[in-house]
Amino acid sequence: MHRLTYAQAIREAHAQLLRHDPRVFVCGQGVWNPWYAGTSLQDLDKEFGRERVFDCPVSENATTGAAIGAAIVGMRPIVFHARMDFMLLAADPIVNQAANWSYLFGGQVGVPVVIRSVINRGGEQGAQHSQALQALFAHVPGLKVVMPSTPHDAKGLLIAAVRDGNPVLYLDDRWLYELEGDVPEDLYEVPIGTAALRRSGKDVTVVATSYMAAEAVKAVETLAQRSIDVELIDLRSIKPWDRDLVYSSVGKTGRLVIADAAWMSGGIAADIAAAVAGEIFHALKAPIARVCLPDVPAPTAAALERVYYVGAEDIVAAVEKVLL
Amino acid sequence: MTVGQSLLRMMLLIRAVEERIGELVSAGEIKTPCHLSIGQEAIAAGVCAALGRQDTVWGGHRSHGHYLAKGGDLNAMMAEIFGKATGCSKGRGGSMHLIAPAQGLYGTVPLVGATVPLAVGAGLASKLRHEPHVAVAFFGDGATEEGHFHESLNLAALYRLPVLFVCENNFYSTHMALSERRLKDNIVQAAEPSGMPGLRLDGNDVLAVFDGAVQAVTRARAGEGPSLLECRTYRWRGHVGPAWDIAVGEHRRRELDEWLPKDPIMRLKRRLVDEGVSAQKLDAMAPVIRDEVEAAVAFARLSPSPDESDLLRHVYAPRRK
Numbered sequence: 275m276h277r278l279t280y281a282q283a284i285r286e287a288h289a290q291l292l293r294h295d296p297r298v299f300v301c302g303q304g305v306w307n308p309w310y311a312g313t314s315l316q317d318l319d320k321e322f323g324r325e326r327v328f329d330c331p332v333s334e335n336a337t338t339g340a341a342i343g344a345a346i347v348g349m350r351p352i353v354f355h356a357r358m359d360f361m362l363l364a365a366d367p368i369v370n371q372a373a374n375w376s377y378l379f380g381g382q383v384g385v386p387v388v389i390r391s392v393i394n395r396g397g398e399q400g401a402q403h404s405q406a407l408q409a410l411f412a413h414v415p416g417l418k419v420v421m422p423s424t425p426h427d428a429k430g431l432l433i434a435a436v437r438d439g440n441p442v443l444y445l446d447d448r449w450l451y452e453l454e455g456d457v458p459e460d461l462y463e464v465p466i467g468t469a470a471l472r473r474s475g476k477d478v479t480v481v482a483t484s485y486m487a488a489e490a491v492k493a494v495e496t497l498a499q500r501s502i503d504v505e506l507i508d509l510r511s512i513k514p515w516d517r518d519l520v521y522s523s524v525g526k527t528g529r530l531v532i533a534d535a536a537w538m539s540g541g542i543a544a545d546i547a548a549a550v551a552g553e554i555f556h557a558l559k560a561p562i563a564r565v566c567l568p569d570v571p572a573p574t575a576a577a578l579e580r581v582y583y584v585g586a587e588d589i590v591a592a593v594e595k596v597l598l
Numbered sequence: 599m600t601v602g603q604s605l606l607r608m609m610l611l612i613r614a615v616e617e618r619i620g621e622l623v624s625a626g627e628i629k630t631p632c633h634l635s636i637g638q639e640a641i642a643a644g645v646c647a648a649l650g651r652q653d654t655v656w657g658g659h660r661s662h663g664h665y666l667a668k669g670g671d672l673n674a675m676m677a678e679i680f681g682k683a684t685g686c687s688k689g690r691g692g693s694m695h696l697i698a699p700a701q702g703l704y705g706t707v708p709l710v711g712a713t714v715p716l717a718v719g720a721g722l723a724s725k726l727r728h729e730p731h732v733a734v735a736f737f738g739d740g741a742t743e744e745g746h747f748h749e750s751l752n753l754a755a756l757y758r759l760p761v762l763f764v765c766e767n768n769f770y771s772t773h774m775a776l777s778e779r780r781l782k783d784n785i786v787q788a789a790e791p792s793g794m795p796g797l798r799l800d801g802n803d804v805l806a807v808f809d810g811a812v813q814a815v816t817r818a819r820a821g822e823g824p825s826l827l828e829c830r831t832y833r834w835r836g837h838v839g840p841a842w843d844i845a846v847g848e849h850r851r852r853e854l855d856e857w858l859p860k861d862p863i864m865r866l867k868r869r870l871v872d873e874g875v876s877a878q879k880l881d882a883m884a885p886v887i888r889d890e891v892e893a894a895v896a897f898a899r900l901s902p903s904p905d906e907s908d909l910l911r912h913v914y915a916p917r918r919k
Contacts, residue, residue, distance in 0.1 A: 299726060325725075325726065326726065328757075330753070331749070331752055331753065331756065333746075333749035333750075333752065333753060335715060335745065335746040335749055336714075336715040336718060336746050336749030336750040336752075336753045337715075337749075337753065338715070339712075339714070339715025339716055339718065339719065339746065339750070340715050340716070340718040340719035340722050340750075340753060341719060342715075342716055342719060343656075343713075343715060343716030343717060343718060343719020343720045343722070343723075343733075344719035344720065344722050344723040344726075345719070346704060346705070346716065346719070346720070347654060347704065347719070347720045347723045348723065349719075349722075349723045349726065351719075366709060366712055366746070367712070367715060367716075370707075370709050370712060371707065371709070371712055371716065374707075375705070376912050376913065376914060376915040377690060377912050377913050378687060378690050378691055378695050378707070379687045379688070379690070379691065379695070379697045379705065380687055380688025380689070380690055380691075380912055381688075381911065381912035381915060381916075382687075382688075382697060382699055383697065383699055383704070383705070383915075384915025384916075384918060385915070386915075386918070415913050416913055416914065418914075437917065438917060439914075439915045439916065439917045439918045440914045440915055
């Protein structure tokens with residue numbers, strides 16, 4: 275076990291995968307440059323050579339498509355998108371191709387590709403540099419979507435994603451890059467589809483994704499001081515998501531707050547809320563609350579960003595509301 | 599069988615299969631949209647004859663010919679078109695989504711030019727594994743208007759990947775003629791900006807296509823990178839289905855008058871006879887092929903439909919370590 279930041283943990287997963295599996299390669303815009311990837315890919319090209327770790331022209335579609343084609347013939351690519359917004363230029367290879375291939379051909383070929391994308395928001399970057407589009411991709415049969423919130427999970431989920439045998443969208447959040455945590459030194463997996471119970475509690479269940487899971491940790495402390503006992507679930511895997519853990523928790527607490535820092539309409543929080551209401555309605559003692567972004571594009575001005583983004587305080591307010 | 603004779607046989611097979619499919623579409627027995635390559639058989643036959651089994655082929659919506667020329671099983675393709683469980687895609691693909699992985703036909707899908715970047719990826723895999731296999735992307739003239747086509751050419755050239763970009767320029771993208779979609783008839787020049795060779799070939803001359811493909815394959819295997827082959831041909835039938843599409847305008851009638859005499863099958867036959875092969879021997883191919891096609895239709899008809907319980911299977915592949 276050693277202490278690593280979230281970004282270093284991502285790097286360690288890459289390095290170990292490249293070392294242990296000759297089928298793994300890393301491509302995409304910015305893989306040679308920390309301006310794009312922070313320390314999450316630092317010097318991998320020097321360690322493993324620029325044939326296996328290669329920066330790419332500004333061609334999201336062809337780069338992603340090439341990674342998918344290589345995966346279909348048996349490689350294990352990780353294709354990197356420094357911002358999710360830009361990844362939309364690769365929507366055809368991801369949604370029409372990678373997601374469909376296994377089903378379309380009756381399971382004769384799989385697409386073991388990891389499509390890694392960074393959510394890199396705030397800092398007055400605005401509408402086209404800030405989007406968190408996990409719901410868009412979680413909608414599509416054939417894709418899996420993971421969003422780690424800790425260094426431990428950042429490493430373990432990347433390894434699980436590469437070994438999964440299916441197209442996995444691995445979404446990491448730049449706001450988590452400096453977060454430190456204990457990380458095992460070996461090559462381990464965090465199973466896709468399992469959430470993490472971060473804290474047991476009896477009053478209310480908070481289900482959070484990505485950086486909102488980190489915000490929820492702070493919110494839980496504040497609420498504990500107010501004698502509110504929160505059960506905190508870090509979803510980690512957006513598709514599939516861990517229904518068993520969420521249902522059993524809500525079955526116990528009877529109250530649910532879902533925190534997902536993406537738009538509310540048609541989002542992951544809506545999906546979880548609908549599933550809980552549909553499956554274990556009678557366990558609920560109060561309406562479900564969602565903490566999401568308002569349905570507007572990301573603004574630039576700091577004054578507007580402050581009201582646009584959600585965080586620990588919003589989770590605290592939502593928990594208090596469902597306890598009223 | 600000589601190269602010329604086996605090319606003729608393959609073109610005859612593709613023609614016979616597609617004419618039969620056309621009849622079955624008209625009769626209402628086949629429902630899935632079928633895009634026929636009648637008149638364009640020389641490109642699939644000529645290019646695939648230059649390939650080995652481990653070379654990969656990627657196609658589009660009009661890919662019956664690519665599937666057959668790469669060695670795909672005729673019965674499995676016919677069953678697929680009939681929507682049967684014995685189909686090459688287990689009844690999930692229909693005419694537009696074909697696969698024969700053991701033969702290196704890795705997939706054909708109808709999103710225009712969608713497999714072009716995938717073929718680049720197969721070329722990339724060859725390079726990273728230090729294997730000599732080449733990847734071939736077949737696509738139509740319409741695909742050259744897509745952005746990812748140009749992205750793919752640049753990527754393949756930049757990394758010197760063993761890829762053949764084979765444009766089957768049949769001068770139509772659905773109902774739109776090439777001249778209605780671009781000012782110049784210059785698809786082959788798309789090779790220039792990425793610095794790869796572009797070859798403009800008579801796509802109705804199967805031996806010219808074969809020679810061009812051999813040249814591009816040799817270059818690719820030698821590590822010298824990709825090539826673009828513009829094979830000029832003509833789509834005899836409509837975009838989808840067996841109709842001749844005369845109704846779209848007088849120009850179609852004129853064009854057909856010009857192109858039907860350039861039938862790649864007749865041209866090769868004439869040439870082989872001129873070279874001294876007995877016409878009788880060549881004519882003997884047709885009935886054998888007809889029987890093969892009828893056997894495939896019978897196989898498809900007798901095959902079971904996919905089971906309803908199959909609906910939810912294979913959305914995800916099993917984990918493969």
